[in-house]
Amino acid sequence: MDFKDNTEEAAFRTEVRDFINNELRKEVPEGGAEDLERGMYRGAFERLKGVRQKLAGRGWIAPAWPKEYGGAGLSVKQQFIMNEEFAENRVPPVGGMGVSMIGPTLIVHGNEAQKQEHLGRILSGEVQWCQGFSEPGSGSDLASLQTRAVRDGDDFVINGQKIWTSGAQYAHWMFMMARTDPDAPKHKGISYFMLDMKSPGVTVRPLTNLANQNMFNEVFFEDVRVPAKNLVGELNRGWYIGTTTLDFERSSIGSAVGIRLQLDGLVKYAKEHEGDGTSRTGQLESLKGELVDRYIEANVARLMSYRVVTMQAAGMIPNHEASMTKLFASELNQRIARTGVRVLGLYGQLYGDDAPMKGRYESSYMTSLASTIAGGTSEIQRNIIATRGLGLPRD
Numbered sequence: 001m002d003f004k005d006n007t008e009e010a011a012f013r014t015e016v017r018d019f020i021n022n023e024l025r026k027e028v029p030e031g032g033a034e035d036l037e038r039g040m041y042r043g044a045f046e047r048l049k050g051v052r053q054k055l056a057g058r059g060w061i062a063p064a065w066p067k068e069y070g071g072a073g074l075s076v077k078q079q080f081i082m083n084e085e086f087a088e089n090r091v092p093p094v095g096g097m098g099v100s101m102i103g104p105t106l107i108v109h110g111n112e113a114q115k116q117e118h119l120g121r122i123l124s125g126e127v128q129w130c131q132g133f134s135e136p137g138s139g140s141d142l143a144s145l146q147t148r149a150v151r152d153g154d155d156f157v158i159n160g161q162k163i164w165t166s167g168a169q170y171a172h173w174m175f176m177m178a179r180t181d182p183d184a185p186k187h188k189g190i191s192y193f194m195l196d197m198k199s200p201g202v203t204v205r206p207l208t209n210l211a212n213q214n215m216f217n218e219v220f221f222e223d224v225r226v227p228a229k230n231l232v233g234e235l236n237r238g239w240y241i242g243t244t245t246l247d248f249e250r251s252s253i254g255s256a257v258g259i260r261l262q263l264d265g266l267v268k269y270a271k272e273h274e275g276d277g278t279s280r281t282g283q284l285e286s287l288k289g290e291l292v293d294r295y296i297e298a299n300v301a302r303l304m305s306y307r308v309v310t311m312q313a314a315g316m317i318p319n320h321e322a323s324m325t326k327l328f329a330s331e332l333n334q335r336i337a338r339t340g341v342r343v344l345g346l347y348g349q350l351y352g353d354d355a356p357m358k359g360r361y362e363s364s365y366m367t368s369l370a371s372t373i374a375g376g377t378s379e380i381q382r383n384i385i386a387t388r389g390l391g392l393p394r395d
């Protein structure tokens, strides 16, 4: 591939940069993306209001959506340039799962009434969504899910439980899958619904992760009535709609830039503090080699994500290539967190604004553990690479 922008792409990059400098920079909270986790949680949601308004004003809240639905209709390469520039300038993502997952799914599979009801509210940022797919017994093998939906008059009645539901405590709506035909083969008895989180019978119970954060939840459904108009697509064909949503989840680009910036921050810190005891690079020569390894790996991650983008731009659907990128980037995330803690030594255990590097590595050491589980575990990615990439037999 050609790594340089062509004339049109260079002009678009300049347009994005100018917009960031002139309009967006003053709206980005101090600390930017790294300190805000992801833009879908309440604290972040409020703090990012200014960024959302500016982006909405420019028509850039949903860069990938077609223009007729209020998106920016950008090409894959333009989206990549935008993500790259936003990441370089630490502008956090603001659209959440509404923009990245359910919106695009409704554009493909929703009926006119559903698009009318939901797309505008997603674009204006009024409504936050969560994803109700995983259950206690169904994660990697998602098609085995057991939450039931039974038709009763104009409604479906839902009973069961979801787990690991990120942001459910703040979400207004959930997109979810439930079993509507228990006698059909497992992939063929599932339907896809949109559920108002205020419906009677919905209970959200936050789960605390290793880093003492409440980012995900258990969600229980007890005789929850969902109007039949909230069924997306055909009854019992929900699995195929769910896989569309997952394709949108996995096609996110731009994390490679975030990885490199994080590393740049660590190298800068290590250089500036070498003599003062809060960086062990002065005492442990091997750490410098470790930082160089991470730097090379971060560049490999960037090239891998370029490969995925190039394929998408050529109209191809990356499959094992996307799995390779996800696997490598998520494991690299963990290695960088480990290196960060090693550079800081005992200070690496401290958390909070007064800690060296604001305790970022204490936090990422623990939260990065989840990166090889969320969005498909490393073992599942390796299975995909082995079977679809290398053509190895399944058993």
Ligand SMILES: Cc1cc2nc3c(=O)[nH]c(=O)nc-3n(C[C@H](O)[C@H](O)[C@H](O)COP(=O)(O)OP(=O)(O)OC[C@H]3O[C@@H](n4cnc5c(N)ncnc54)[C@H](O)[C@@H]3O)c2cc1C
Pocket (backbone or CB within 6 Å): 130, 131, 132, 133, 134, 135, 136, 137, 138, 139, 140, 141, 163, 164, 165, 166, 167, 216, 370, 371, 373, 374, 375, 376, 377, 378, 379, 380, 383
């Ligand atoms: C931070 C975070 C946020 C999440 N947010 C959401 C969300 O918002 N909504 C949502 O629906 N879900 C969410 N999830 C759930 C996530 O999708 C699942 O955790 C993931 O798909 C793995 O499923 P599981 O936890 O049931 O593990 P399992 O599928 O039970 O896996 C357990 C272990 O067995 C291995 N394994 C399983 N099958 C195979 C196989 N065939 N071959 C080899 N090894 C295998 C796995 O790799 C893993 O090591 C989130 C998870 C995390 C960590």
